[in-house]
Amino acid sequence: MGDPLFTTQGLAIGYRTPLLSDISFSIGRGEYWGVFGPNGAGKTTLIKTLLGVQRPLAGVLNRAVGLRLGYVPQLTSVRESLPLCVRQVVELGALDLKGLPPVGEALSRVGLKDLRKEPFSALSGGQRQRVMVARALHRRPDVLVLDEPTNGVDLVTRQALRTLMRELNAEGVTVLLITHLLNEIGPEVGHFMWLDAREGLFLAGDRASVLADFRLRQAYGAGLKAVEVAGETVLAWTNGEEATHAS
Amino acid sequence: MLLDTLVLVKWPLLGAVLASLPLAYFGVFLLERRMVFVSVSLAQAALCGASLAFFFGWEPRLAGLAVVGGVIAALALRSRDGRDALPEDAVLGILYVVLGGLSVIFLSKSAQGGLDEATLLFGSLLGVSPKDVAVLAAVCGLLFVGALLLHKRFLAVAFDAETSRVLGLRVGALELAFFSGLGALLAVSIGQIGVLLSFAYLVLPAAAARGLAKTTRGVFISAACIGALGSAVGTLASIKWDVPTGAAICLALAVPIPLGLMIRRRA
Numbered sequence: 001m002g003d004p005l006f007t008t009q010g011l012a013i014g015y016r017t018p019l020l021s022d023i024s025f026s027i028g029r030g031e032y033w034g035v036f037g038p039n040g041a042g043k044t045t046l047i048k049t050l051l052g053v054q055r056p057l058a059g060v061l062n063r064a065v066g067l068r069l070g071y072v073p074q075l076t077s078v079r080e081s082l083p084l085c086v087r088q089v090v091e092l093g094a095l096d097l098k099g100l101p102p103v104g105e106a107l108s109r110v111g112l113k114d115l116r117k118e119p120f121s122a123l124s125g126g127q128r129q130r131v132m133v134a135r136a137l138h139r140r141p142d143v144l145v146l147d148e149p150t151n152g153v154d155l156v157t158r159q160a161l162r163t164l165m166r167e168l169n170a171e172g173v174t175v176l177l178i179t180h181l182l183n184e185i186g187p188e189v190g191h192f193m194w195l196d197a198r199e200g201l202f203l204a205g206d207r208a209s210v211l212a213d214f215r216l217r218q219a220y221g222a223g224l225k226a227v228e229v230a231g232e233t234v235l236a237w238t239n240g241e242e243a244t245h246a247s
Numbered sequence: 248m249l250l251d252t253l254v255l256v257k258w259p260l261l262g263a264v265l266a267s268l269p270l271a272y273f274g275v276f277l278l279e280r281r282m283v284f285v286s287v288s289l290a291q292a293a294l295c296g297a298s299l300a301f302f303f304g305w306e307p308r309l310a311g312l313a314v315v316g317g318v319i320a321a322l323a324l325r326s327r328d329g330r331d332a333l334p335e336d337a338v339l340g341i342l343y344v345v346l347g348g349l350s351v352i353f354l355s356k357s358a359q360g361g362l363d364e365a366t367l368l369f370g371s372l373l374g375v376s377p378k379d380v381a382v383l384a385a386v387c388g389l390l391f392v393g394a395l396l397l398h399k400r401f402l403a404v405a406f407d408a409e410t411s412r413v414l415g416l417r418v419g420a421l422e423l424a425f426f427s428g429l430g431a432l433l434a435v436s437i438g439q440i441g442v443l444l445s446f447a448y449l450v451l452p453a454a455a456a457r458g459l460a461k462t463t464r465g466v467f468i469s470a471a472c473i474g475a476l477g478s479a480v481g482t483l484a485s486i487k488w489d490v491p492t493g494a495a496i497c498l499a500l501a502v503p504i505p506l507g508l509m510i511r512r513r514a
Contacts, residue, residue, distance in 0.1 A: 053412045071413040078407045082279050083457065083466045092403040096415060119461060135410075145413075 002029030005067060005143060005174055006050055011059035013042060013049045018057050019197045020046070025204035027176070027191075029064075029142070032169045034185035034207070035178040035193045042197040043178050047145060068097075070141030070173075072132045074148050080121050086131050087116040093135035106138035107131075110164065126157035133161065143174045150184055162186060252486055260482050262375040263444070263496060265383045266436040267474030269390045270448035271456075273429045275470050278453040280405055286449050288339045288346070289430050292318040293437045295346040298353035308382075308438050315430035318342060319423070372440050372482075372492045379439050386435050390428050401425060402463070444493040448474055451500035458507025473503055 004026045011023040019042045027033060037043045048054040049061065051069065084092070090103045107113045110130040115123065120131060129149060136144055146165070150158045166188045169175045179185060185192070192210040194203040203210045253260065277283050296314030297307040333341075394401075404411050404421050412418050436445045456469035481496030488495075 048413075051413045052415075053409075069413060071410050073407060073409045073413075077409045079279060079405060082402070082406050083461060083463050084402070084406060085462065088402075088463065089406065092399065092406060093410065093414070095399055095403055139414075 002031065002174075003064070004028055004062075005064045007060075007062045008050075009060040011049070011061055012057040013045050013054070014057055015045075015054075016057075020195060020200070020202050021058070023059070023202050023204075025193065027174065029174055030169070030172050031191050032165075032175045032189050033177065033191040033193060034189040035176060035195070036182060036185060037180065037193075037195040037197075039180050040197065041180070041195050043180070043195060044147060046193075046195065047147065047176070047178055051145065068139060068142045070136030070139050070144040072129075072136050072144070072146040072149050074151060075125065075128060075132065076151075078128075078132070080128065082120075084120050085116070086112065086118050086120055086123070089120050089131055090116075090135045090138050094139045097139060100138060100140065103134075103138060106134040109137055110134045111160070126153040129153050129157060129161070133164065137168075141173060143176065144168060145176045145178070147178045148180065149177070150179070150181075162188075252483060256373065256482055256486065258377055258380055259372045259375040259492065260479060262380045262383055262439055263372060263478035263482065264475045265380065265387050266432075266440055266445065267448045267452070267478050268471050269387050269394075269428075269432055270436065270445060271452040271470035271474040272390075272394060272467060273425075273432070274449040274451075274453035275456065275466055276401060276405055276425070277449060278457065283450055284336060284339045284343075285426070286429065286433070287446060288342045289315055289318060289426070290433050290437060290442045290446055291343050291346040291350070293430070293434045294442050295350045295353070296434065297438060298350040298357070301357040302353040308434055311434035311437060312431060314346075315434050316427070318346075319426045319430050372444065372496075375439050383435055383439065386432055390432060393424065393428055397421065397424060441493055444496060447497040447500050451497070451504065452477065455500075455503035455507040458509070458511035459503065473500065477502075 006025075006027040008026075009024050010021075012018040012021040013023065014020065023046070035043050035047065045054065049056050050063075051071070052063070086107065087103050090106060094100055104113050104116060107116055110133050112127060112130055112134065115127065120128065123131065129152075133146070133149070136146075144165075149161055153161070165175050165177065169188070177185065177189065190207060191205065192203070192207040194210055194213075195201060201215060203213050203215060273286070277286050292315045293311035296311035299305070299314065300307040300310035303310075400411075400416060400421050403416060404418050408418050433445055436448075452470040452473040453466075455473050456466045460466045460469045477500035478496055481499035482492055484490070484499065485492040485495035
């Protein structure tokens with residue numbers, strides 16, 4: 001594990017009353033984490049707490065000093081009607097930083113350099129999502145946090161984003177991918193957080209140990225089963241709709 | 248003839264144009280953020296403050312400012328986690344009704360004989376004096392400096408408050424600065440041009456500009472131009488046809504809106 005960027009011990013998160021308690025984990029530099037849970041599981045609350053937007057209700061949370069964050073929110077939290085062009089959107093994500101490379105560099109990375117003068121509101125959902133990723137990349141982040149980045153985007157964009165995240169991680173960027181879709185978490189995701197506030201469940205660690213944890217089976221009962229596919233252990237919902245590699 | 252008319256109404260016209268510029272600026276943000284009702288409630292708070300001042304014999308602008316400040320503080324202190332007992336629009340609606348009721352009661356019991364709510368509601372633009380314009384100019388100057396310093400941050404928060412928070416922008420402080428500036432402006436402008444015209448400057452130029460211009464800069468400049476031009480056209484029209492000036496300006500400001508909507512639809 002690289003040097004720890006986030007460490008928690010006995011953390012309790014929530015609004016006024018704890019949604020989840022006794023959360024302990026450590027995220028090291030250069031790791032790729034998938035944060036999974038159904039809707040309402042507490043994923044966003046946990047990430048907001050981790051990023052310092054929300055105060056923990058109890059416990060210890062340590063964040064490495066001088067950490068530069070890149071954050072890609074859900075598109076629904078963005079006011080798309082504002083008359084901003086693509087370049088402005090990217091620039092607005094780095095008002096606190098100076099000496100950054102030109103905006104075009106980050107836009108090139110997501111394949112949108114030619115659209116920098118276009119109004120943000122005129123772009124497709126997939127293009128908007130890529131602009132939001134470019135906005136985060138423009139900051140040259142140590143940690144990139146993506147909140148449901150593939151919601152409402154087409155298959156091609158989804159695949160392109162996944163490839164980009166893999167490349168960034170290979171370059172040393174720590175990635176935290178939040179999703180409620182198990183099949184969004186590919187084999188490149190080495191670490192896993194599985195949370196479900198309704199079940200009081202929080203598991204964190206390397207993907208194999210999390211997926212093998214008996215508490216997961218206890219919580220989901222007959223809903224999950226481990227199957228062998230092409231020599232790999234695969235965790236599948238019993239309805240067979242979603243699956244992910246367990247090792 | 249036109250020049251003579253303009254000389255005659257130079258102070259009211261200057262006051263209207265001065266008020267229109269910052270109000271149009273705030274209006275662009277409020278419209279895009281769907282927060283127009285906040286401005287109505289702040290305007291009502293300023294009106295209530297002025298009514299309170301007439302009742303007790305205080306300075307109307309200061310009292311208006313005080314009540315607006317109280318409302319802003321109350322809104323700012325509310326929990327931001329969306330789990331309040333009442334949704335924000337309901338709170339604003341309650342404030343609007345309660346402050347409006349208080350205004351009527353204070354005015355009805357006020358010692359100012361001829362003063363009624365209609366005077367405050369519609370203002371008396373033609374009664375604007377050089378001193379009023381100087382006060383307005385001072386407030387506009389301060390707001391201009393504030394906007395120069397904070398404009399990009401206001402845009403960042405308006406576009407994506409969540410990420411702004413994550414990236415360390417002090418969103419609460421920026422919101423407080425924005426609404427305090429708006430509140431101060433309303434407290435001054437309502438005393439001179441009335442609630443209706445102040446509200447018209449907030450909403451109408453911004454509504455027209457979002458159809459007429461495509462860029463951020465274009466929208467802000469168009470809104471300011473529509474506000475200033477509408478003031479001039481409305482004032483001159485009111486003199487020519489002998490109709491109330493504030494109402495004439497309101498109508499003049501509404502004229503470009505259909506044009507903006509048509510252009511927006513075709514784009």
